Amino acid sequence: MSLDPVLSRIDSDLDAAIDRLMALLRIPSISTDPAYKAECDRAADWLVADLLSIGVDARKCPTPGHPMVMGHVAGDGPHVLFYGHYDVQPVDPLTLWHRDPFDPAIEETAKGRVIRARGASDDKGQLMTFVEACRAWKAVHGTMPCRITFFFEGEEESGSPSLIPFLRENADALKADLALICDTGLFEGRVPSIMTQLRGLLGEEIVLTGPDKDLHSGHYGGLARNPITVLARVLGNLHDDKGRIQVPHFYDGVLEVSSEMRAQWEALNFDHKDFLGDVGLSIPAGEADRTPLEMIWARPTAEVNGITGGYTGDGFKTVLPSRASAKVSFRLVGDQDPHAIRENFRAWVKAQLPADVKVDFHGHGASPASRMATDHPAFEAARRALGEEWADEAAFTGAGGSIPVAGYFKTILGMDTLLAGWAKDDDQIHSPNEKYDVESFHKGIRSWARILDAISR
């Protein structure tokens, strides 16, 4: 089956493809907030209907949380499973958006046309690049180039609590020769990349309680324990002066970058001044003896993602608060064991608390880092195919973010995963004013058509 008419079809159908994406973007499927449960369900329904429209035998599969979408379609080539997620991040602070995050629009910017909406890039826009490639293939050839299983999750942004049980219960339906995931980006917004190592993620929420009610800081201050002060001391101890994380045994299982990989990364000429300059910073903040690319791809982190306690409204309230809490996450690399780190972190926090401060921990997700088997022949085939679509040769890279599902595909289903995506660093995913370049969407659809063609040969 010939590729060229498929690419032409993609070009002529682009406006209709954008309209379909916008319909999906209008659904506020925020998975972490229970108030949006029905909207997550509606996004799943939309995807089922869209897959059915291109001949995929699709259905919504209930879970204890948000539903999965699963679909199968026959084809001649190898069997691939494509994974994406239809849920999105919360949108606060809403005041920093210049338009309603769930009223998508095409905007003209100095860098070209963009689709502006929560989820435009992460991950609805990326997910739809694959669906649109399949739609074009089906329209032109009446069949697919590969046997394809579609698998869309609705809990990726909230720790994927239903994923592992679902993979175990549906292993027969989901197992394929290779998994494909579109949830990553172009290196420096330009170089097509296949990510071969991703950091894992461990989330911990700490809630400290001092006095059993909020107190007047005049009447009690100096005598009663302030849980914010205690929390600040603990979090202030998380890193030493050289940026090393102080939790005991934290670095167990961290692997050094191979000299081969290090050489490849050096060839990318990563400019950390530009990368940080784009977000108003200038100085690498990680371990003093590591290169910037190592800091984001190959070294573990501990970040405080949120903190709150006491009075945080306008003006001043001289309260000595009862509670203070923080959300802390760790990015993990190599063979670091998230469960061991969770235990060590909790013990380390407890050891720093005065006797009358109570602590509660709430765990959120625990996924190890992933490394892909780049000797699978599809990797090199896909890398060559991407080089034909984009101006730059494609590269194998690392990634700072976590895509835990790639690890589960390996451990539970025994599949390797090929991660490719078309997002850019300035897409502002997880932030106000998220966007996806129309170019990313268009060339992304063409890229998947090329990859499916290359894999099927």
Next chain:
Amino acid sequence: MSLDPVLSRIDSDLDAAIDRLMALLRIPSISTDPAYKAECDRAADWLVADLLSIGVDARKCPTPGHPMVMGHVAGDGPHVLFYGHYDVQPVDPLTLWHRDPFDPAIEETAKGRVIRARGASDDKGQLMTFVEACRAWKAVHGTMPCRITFFFEGEEESGSPSLIPFLRENADALKADLALICDTGLFEGRVPSIMTQLRGLLGEEIVLTGPDKDLHSGHYGGLARNPITVLARVLGNLHDDKGRIQVPHFYDGVLEVSSEMRAQWEALNFDHKDFLGDVGLSIPAGEADRTPLEMIWARPTAEVNGITGGYTGDGFKTVLPSRASAKVSFRLVGDQDPHAIRENFRAWVKAQLPADVKVDFHGHGASPASRMATDHPAFEAARRALGEEWADEAAFTGAGGSIPVAGYFKTILGMDTLLAGWAKDDDQIHSPNEKYDVESFHKGIRSWARILDAISR
């Protein structure tokens, strides 16, 4: 003029006095929140009308913030100025209240009848004890025992920004022989106290900005600076391991307690285990080498009253936030200079910041500590009068809270202030479920009648 019929009139009029207080408590005069500006105005109007009804020449006086209420009434004795504040603290977290904070009610509790509402104790209930004493005196004798100036403020809970200019501009109208303030409590809920030293208060809000937008902690974590981590380190350094505050020159001007005062305080047999036990704590958290009463009455403090940054909603969001902020307040003693401490604190914070973290400071209030001239004859007269109303002899005490206005009365108007009040430690002022004991209200009214009588002789 005889005291006894006044006390009888107070007893017979108690239910009506409670009804009047409840009408005032229904007005949500939260001064720190601009949304309640009209309600503050309404509370001032209510007080003007109530003072007019007892023959006081009262009026509302505009300021750039919330209005003052000022009133004058003739009388034979010395000239006293009575100060109270009609504004109240915010009510969050509202979910911890067991009734609407602005729908007051009498509740029967194991410790007796209480008036439940925001402001019941701080300061509407206390303020009205004085007004009701005057009302009874007027009803019985047709005149007042002293010449009285009434002065009610609406910005006490939000740093009193208009107070100093107002005192300066209206010095002639406000200057009296002695000021009276009812915004303090019974020692251990039992011993009537005249507070002779109060801590000052300095508020500082710190806003740190790292990246110029919220970032994805996977893509940037380890390389980009996290302002929450920086803020935690700074606040974690506020105290050393012995509880001493680390800001340079902070202890300049702190005075040691005199041996005479120390002996008096020891005689009070303060039980810090009960005091802390009532709020779920057990261990004194202040400087390791100080007694518990010193910690709250005679030593300066640094407390974090509020902290916020990043994602603080339900679930987890792996954001690396742009901003983090904290509200920090210092209680001051002796001759500590709030302005010098503000400058030293800001310099100390700045010195700890990485080069690409920006800081903004917002100052909130800056009042030095106050010490009263207990050799003024009214002090001993009032102390004896209080001993006749309550079961215990009255005492001269210290206080951990700040009543900056007492300091301004001294420095701007050249008046000493007699601070007496009927609040109890369990009144939960500044906290959910604030209450005022009906006994405090009733005996408080009788106490002011006795004090006015004693002063007028």
